[in-house]
Amino acid sequence: MLSLKRLIITQFKNYSYSDFEFSENIVGISGPNGIGKTNILDAIYYCCLTKSYFSSTEQLNIKFNFEGFRLEGNFNLNNNDKTVVCIYRNQKKEISLNGNIYEKVSSHIGLLPAVMITPGDISLINEGSEIRRRFLDALISQINKEYLISLLKYNRLIQQRNSLLKSWNVNADAELLDVIDEQLLKPAEYIFNERALFLKNIIPIIQEVHSQIASGEAIVDIRYSSQLSNENFKDLLRQSRNKDLQLQRTTTGVHKDDLLFYLQEGTFKNIASQGQKKSLLFALKLAEYKYILSQKDACILLLDDVFEKLDEQRIENLMKIVCSGKKGQVFITDTHSERLTKAISSVTKNFQLVELGNISE
């Protein structure tokens, strides 16, 4: 069980100094455009995962004209207090837990799991395969450290291979290419097998959540697509060597994998409506949330502006799913406090509403 009890935001984005107390496991945050709703979610995400969901440039997270920011989150994890302080100043980041500064910031990741869903995440459905691989990699890495190690090794080898292909010397480099190809086999096969296994487990969860949100709609067919499904990687590398030399890059491997969505035999992104796409996006992310809960018994769910483009029935279905868990805490933002209150109170009476006014100055 994980929940955030108090959040103190100093000089982070539009906040000068704000202190929020959270008393319930379901928290609605309402207020007009630009008041700082999304920024609160991002501050929570930061305390859990040591970075902003939106910007990898820390400078952009500091309130304009200030020198640094500080975030403090008082969490309760299985009845233990966990106070996280994140300080960024002089281009340096310092994260501490209960007063002890981490030597490696990455050691904090995994202790306080969090999943964010924002309108911009629709790119997961609409855009190229890279973004879906990143989603998949981030998720599997959170639960399998060996996967992350293989992935880093694979990516490094592909980089080496591509630079060799670019500076190709026909007399000297063939042997080196053989060596790299040989080294690629193990991490590539591990990544392929782990992705296949993980997707086999999570695709039914995605489909189940999807049918709960989009009740009555056709089931979305989700398939893992990889060149390694039909042929072994060694043969693939051999077959594509000439082409790779010509194009000066590696054209085969798990860095070409994708997750494909179909709706009644058509490609989902081409035929689905905006609301249908949004429902699938929620299904993907909520499956992630459920999966993490099942592995770690704790997760914070951050839902930013999720009601736009969803009809009332889907909003109610969504709320039933997100508010039913007892082990996580859910934060939901919306510009309309009545819509938010109505949506949450349709499933539970125990919730807190934070209405943002002119608090940020």
Ligand SMILES: Nc1ncnc2c1ncn2[C@@H]1O[C@H](COP(=O)(O)OP(=O)(O)OP(=O)(O)O)[C@@H](O)[C@H]1O
């Ligand atoms: N580094 C920064 N310094 C000062 N202000 C910032 C900084 N970064 C963002 N802002 C301001 O924060 C505000 C946006 O806050 P946020 O995105 O949390 O709003 P919101 O309440 O979610 O709005 P909406 O309803 O439109 O989604 C904007 O006015 C933006 O200019």
Ligand SMILES: [Mg+2]
């Ligand atoms: Mg917002």
